[in-house]
Amino acid sequence: MNLKFFFRNINQQIFTSTFKFSCEGGKVNPPKYVLWDSTRRCNLNCEHCGAKDETYQSELSTKDLKKFIDDIARYRVEFFMATGGEPFLRNDLFEVFAHAKERKLHTGVATNGFFINEQNVSDVDRFFESIMISIDGTREVHNKIRRNPQAFDKAMQALSLLKKKSRAYLTASTTITKSNVGDLQLLAKKIAELKPDQWRITSIMPIGNAAVDKALALDQKDFIFVLDFIKKNRKQFNIQVGENLGYLGRYEREIKDGPFFCPVGYLTCCLGVEGNIRGCPEQPDNDFFHEGNILKDTFENIWSKGFRKYREQDLIKNETCNVCKDKKMCAGGCWVMKLNSLNCSKMIYKL
Numbered sequence: 287m288n289l290k291f292f293f294r295n296i297n298q299q300i301f302t303s304t305f306k307f308s309c310e311g312g313k314v315n316p317p318k319y320v321l322w323d324s325t326r327r328c329n330l331n332c333e334h335c336g337a338k339d340e341t342y343q344s345e346l347s348t349k350d351l352k353k354f355i356d357d358i359a360r361y362r363v364e365f366f367m368a369t370g371g372e373p374f375l376r377n378d379l380f381e382v383f384a385h386a387k388e389r390k391l392h393t394g395v396a397t398n399g400f401f402i403n404e405q406n407v408s409d410v411d412r413f414f415e416s417i418m419i420s421i422d423g424t425r426e427v428h429n430k431i432r433r434n435p436q437a438f439d440k441a442m443q444a445l446s447l448l449k450k451k452s453r454a455y456l457t458a459s460t461t462i463t464k465s466n467v468g469d470l471q472l473l474a475k476k477i478a479e480l481k482p483d484q485w486r487i488t489s490i491m492p493i494g495n496a497a498v499d500k501a502l503a504l505d506q507k508d509f510i511f512v513l514d515f516i517k518k519n520r521k522q523f524n525i526q527v528g529e530n531l532g533y534l535g536r537y538e539r540e541i542k543d544g545p546f547f548c549p550v551g552y553l554t555c556c557l558g559v560e561g562n563i564r565g566c567p568e569q570p571d572n573d574f575f576h577e578g579n580i581l582k583d584t585f586e587n588i589w590s591k592g593f594r595k596y597r598e599q600d601l602i603k604n605e606t607c608n609v610c611k612d613k614k615m616c617a618g619g620c621w622v623m624k625l626n627s628l629n630c631s632k633m634i635y636k637l
């Protein structure tokens with residue numbers, strides 16, 4: 287029996303019941319994590335990019351962001367982390383995170399690593415406690431996916447520089463598609479050399495470029511290969527499975543430390559480029575996912591009054607999930623995968 291899984295499952299159930307009970311009593315606890323979708327600009331042009339659909343006339347100003355940070359710190363949010371696009375393209379990134387550190391928030395950034403170098407590594411170390419860098423394959427494969435001949439070397443240099451000169455918790459992140467599934471074993475050798483604290487592996491999501499290019503999607507054989515790879519290697523590499531894969535049937539206890547749980551509306555939410563609050567950075571920045579805008583309302587109000595569809599588990603209010611024996615473990619899967627009816631990995635891949 288996977289005891290870690292067993293106890294996490296119990297803790298999770300207690301957490302969600304207590305959260306809901308407290309909501310019913312009129313007190314909504316703050317989220318633990320706020321992710322900032324900092325910009326949709328990027329120096330690369332990945333074939334599976336999820337950010338490509340959205341362009342913006344404006345981005346939140348430094349002043350707006352500092353005020354927002356003051357608000358979430360007062361509300362007792364614990365973590366503030368930047369993603370994108372490429373966060374290092376924002377000229378005020380360090381200024382914003384210096385402010386977050388002053389307000390005692392824990393900080394993190396997800397990046398392609400291109401702009402981390404000897405000159406700024408001490409600032410990166412000062413302002414970020416966790417750093418996630420995307421590595422989608424060995425040199426040729428990664429560069430082809432990222433459509434840039436320098437992308438692999440830059441990402442590897444950033445990881446090894448951070449390993450030597452920063453105290454941050456380092457994650458290498460790999461999105462598996464048809465383009466790199468055959469490269470996974472070779473990539474594992476590179477990851478073994480780099481020794482990040484964690485290797486995050488997930489599969490492509492049906493957003494941005496990937497929603498258009500269906501040839502990138504994994505078939506059943508590929509998907510099972512990836513799950514078996516994780517099962518075999520997870521201890522050696524501290525592999526964490528991307529939560530967008532949802533409930534994984536017979537693999538659930540074998541490759542995870544805890545059951546599937548979409549943290550949106552309970553533990554996390556995302557601040558969008560123009561100030562709209564939605565569930566997570568992978569969700570499209572559109573009306574369906576918007577819960578409010580921080581330029582028009584307070585964060586506390588948006589968090590407390592919004593996020594109904596997550597807290598009321600709307601994803602299982604359909605004929606299939608409603609009668610599913612696994613609905614307590616799954617809750618209908620991932621909201622983003624649901625956009626293309628890919629939320630039930632168990633059925634699609636016969637797990």
Ligand code: SF4
Nearest residue numbers: 607610613616618630
């Ligand atoms: S049918 Fe619904 S609740 Fe059951 S495993 Fe699939 S997505 Fe989850």
Ligand code: SF4
Nearest residue numbers: 529530548566620621
């Ligand atoms: S909606 Fe999907 S990708 Fe977003 S937090 Fe939930 S499970 Fe993860």
